[in-house]
Amino acid sequence: MTQTYKEPAIEVEGLRKVYRSLVAVDDVSFVMSRGEAFGFLGPNGAGKSTVVKILTGLVAPTKGTIRILGKPVSNLEMRQRIGYLPELPTFHKWLRARDFLKFHGHLYGMRGMELEKRCREVLELVGLAGRDNQKLGTFSKGMMQRIGLAQAILNRPDLVLLDELVSGLDPVGQRDMRDLLRQLKSEGMSIFLNSHQLADVEALCDRVAIINEGHILKVGAPQSLFDEAPAFAVRTNPVTKELLHRLGSIALSVCQDQDDPCLLYVEVQKEEQAAEIAEVVHVCGSLLYGLAPHHRSLEQLFLRTIDASRHSDPVGSRLS
Amino acid sequence: MGLLYIMRFTLLEAIRRRLFLAVVILSILILTAFSILLSFVINASQVNNNNSNDAQLQLLGAGVIITLLAIWMVYLLSSTLTIVFTANMISGEVDAGTFAVIVPKPLTRVEIVLGKWLGFALIVCTYTALMFLSFLVVIYRQTGYWPVDALYALGMLELGMLALLGITTLGSSLVPTIVNGAIALMLFIGAPIASIVQYVVKFLNPSSLHTVQNITTVINLIIPTDALWHGATFYLLPPAVEFALMGLPQDFNSPFTSGQPVAPALLVWAVLYCIALPGLAALRFQHRDL
Numbered sequence: 009m010t011q012t013y014k015e016p017a018i019e020v021e022g023l024r025k026v027y028r029s030l031v032a033v034d035d036v037s038f039v040m041s042r043g044e045a046f047g048f049l050g051p052n053g054a055g056k057s058t059v060v061k062i063l064t065g066l067v068a069p070t071k072g073t074i075r076i077l078g079k080p081v082s083n084l085e086m087r088q089r090i091g092y093l094p095e096l097p098t099f100h101k102w103l104r105a106r107d108f109l110k111f112h113g114h115l116y117g118m119r120g121m122e123l124e125k126r127c128r129e130v131l132e133l134v135g136l137a138g139r140d141n142q143k144l145g146t147f148s149k150g151m152m153q154r155i156g157l158a159q160a161i162l163n164r165p166d167l168v169l170l171d172e173l174v175s176g177l178d179p180v181g182q183r184d185m186r187d188l189l190r191q192l193k194s195e196g197m198s199i200f201l202n203s204h205q206l207a208d209v210e211a212l213c214d215r216v217a218i219i220n221e222g223h224i225l226k227v228g229a230p231q232s233l234f235d236e237a238p239a240f241a242v243r244t245n246p247v248t249k250e251l252l253h254r255l256g257s258i259a260l261s262v263c264q265d266q267d268d269p270c271l272l273y274v275e276v277q278k279e280e281q282a283a284e285i286a287e288v289v290h291v292c293g294s295l296l297y298g299l300a301p302h303h304r305s306l307e308q309l310f311l312r313t314i315d316a317s318r319h320s321d322p323v324g325s326r327l328s
Numbered sequence: 329m330g331l332l333y334i335m336r337f338t339l340l341e342a343i344r345r346r347l348f349l350a351v352v353i354l355s356i357l358i359l360t361a362f363s364i365l366l367s368f369v370i371n372a373s374q375v376n377n378n379n380s381n382d383a384q385l386q387l388l389g390a391g392v393i394i395t396l397l398a399i400w401m402v403y404l405l406s407s408t409l410t411i412v413f414t415a416n417m418i419s420g421e422v423d424a425g426t427f428a429v430i431v432p433k434p435l436t437r438v439e440i441v442l443g444k445w446l447g448f449a450l451i452v453c454t455y456t457a458l459m460f461l462s463f464l465v466v467i468y469r470q471t472g473y474w475p476v477d478a479l480y481a482l483g484m485l486e487l488g489m490l491a492l493l494g495i496t497t498l499g500s501s502l503v504p505t506i507v508n509g510a511i512a513l514m515l516f517i518g519a520p521i522a523s524i525v526q527y528v529v530k531f532l533n534p535s536s537l538h539t540v541q542n543i544t545t546v547i548n549l550i551i552p553t554d555a556l557w558h559g560a561t562f563y564l565l566p567p568a569v570e571f572a573l574m575g576l577p578q579d580f581n582s583p584f585t586s587g588q589p590v591a592p593a594l595l596v597w598a599v600l601y602c603i604a605l606p607g608l609a610a611l612r613f614q615h616r617d618l
Contacts, residue, residue, distance in 0.1 A: 061618070064431075064432040066427075066617070068615065087433060087434040097428065100341065102341065102345075111337055112429070115333060116434060117329070156429070159429060
């Protein structure tokens with residue numbers, strides 16, 4: 009895997025999918041670079057799964073162009089270099105883990121000892137070592153997810169598309185999978201992660217696209233994605249009406265923490281205003297115990313973005 | 329290559345199903361019961377008929393009738409197996425979601441459909457051939473009768489099964505499993521009605537026979553299984569000159585048997601039918617959202 013970072017792994021231009029009269033995705037465009045971990049984030053029914061299904065050739069787009077690793081979705085040579093794990097995967101339960109992987113390995117064109125060796129490797133990677141003779145029908149939901157990931161990375165793909173990877177996993181399993189994905193990414197694998205689990209995206213992704221009601225709202229690095237004013241957490245005592253009034257006059261907004269009345273969140277136009285905040289506290293006769301930048305979690309930012317899009321666009325006829 | 333892996337996978341999957349085991353056990357039981365009953369009946373009839381030439385010919389005549397009945401049972405068993413086994417061929421995988429990890433692999437959807445079709449075709453044809461030959465061997469050992477054109481008869485039966493498989497393959501790519509099974513079953517059961525009506529009209533109202541024959545032809549074009557069964561019965565019979573010797577009726581044209589082979593045009597149509605329907609299924613699946 010010696011590809012250049014900036015070469016596109018996925019290029020999507022003007023993608024639109026209509027199921028009868030329902031618009032699932034509309035005018036979706038984005039580019040994911042090779043070696044990148046790209047998160048596709050959105051609430052249920054946003055159109056995420058439809059996009060992933062189009063990328064994997066399961067669903068045909070109504071309109072738009074898609075290129076995966078520089079090739080159209082139908083290209084078989086390209087498909088040899090990708091892996092895919094669907095959401096809540098269902099496999100043939102009568103198969104044993106090893107036979108399941110061998111079947112998928114054969115479909116990838118893998119043979120003989122190379123395939124045997126790789127099957128053992130991936131079983132170990134996903135934490136299923138020693139389970140090769142166990143039937144899939146006896147696997148738990150989490151184990152199904154793991155064996156699903158094993159088949160997705162069996163062919164050492166350049167690009168792996170994962171749909172809600174950790175949905176069936178316990179916290180330990182989730183951590184293991186995140187660690188594994190970080191390892192795969194460090195080895196150069198491009199990862200497209202479709203999720204509504206913000207923690208996955210925050211922990212792993214270089215860039216994130218937020219999709220809602222079939223439209224991409226924003227694309228960018230998780231922390232720089234949201235165009236938010238800087239904010240400070242100010243711990244002070246006492247919190248007087250005068251203090252709140254004076255802070256309000258220099259800040260965009262001032263909020264008092266619901267659980268801790270001595271903790272204020274002050275949103276300002278620029279970070280340099282930290283000194284002004286300290287000055288106001290001092291002038292009002294309060295004691296300043298702490299003044300630190302306040303980073304909102306991705307979850308808070310995500311929910312604000314989704315809420316904002318809902319208020320600005322009341323379209324309701326879209327699905328996932 | 330992907331086609332062969334899908335075919336092999338389909339074979340393995342079918343063999344591991346409980347349904348397959350049930351079919352194998354029941355088929356062995358049916359064959360055993362048939363063998364015992366036939367032996368009992370033949371031995372009982374030979375008590376009164378020593379080893380004279382007439383008795384031998386009568387035994388052969390009985391063998392012909394038994395062959396027709398036994399192979400009719402094979403035809404029904406194989407047809408039922410074909411419908412039950414294959415009605416969920418594509419729709420079942422789509423509903424279960426198992427195609428979601430197979431379709432994105434480096435193989436075409438046509439390979440997936442044709443691989444599955446090929447796997448089921450092998451199962452159905454092997455089962456039909458084994459049952460057909462097993463029954464004929466049992467009958468031969470008891471009565472001494474072996475149809476001269478047994479392999480032609482088997483060919484007709486196999487073609488009928490492939491036609492039925494074509495229907496379920498296409499149906500499975502278009503409609504849910506239960507609907508597909510119901511359609512295939514109704515077509516299969518409905519097809520002989522044309523032959524029955526034609527037979528009745530021949531006696532009651534010969535002037536309408538031409539119209540009825542045209543309707544029968546159309547039905548045979550829609551589902552040629554019954555016509556192919558009639559074709560098979562022709563090849564199960566001995567040469568016409570031996571009918572009288574064996575004490576058989578001269579006319580074997582009935583709603584269930586035929587004294588003539590299948591018309592070459594219909595045979596060509598049946599072959600095309602067996603090829604075209606899976607092809608249409610592959611074409612439909614190619615454009616189906618999963």
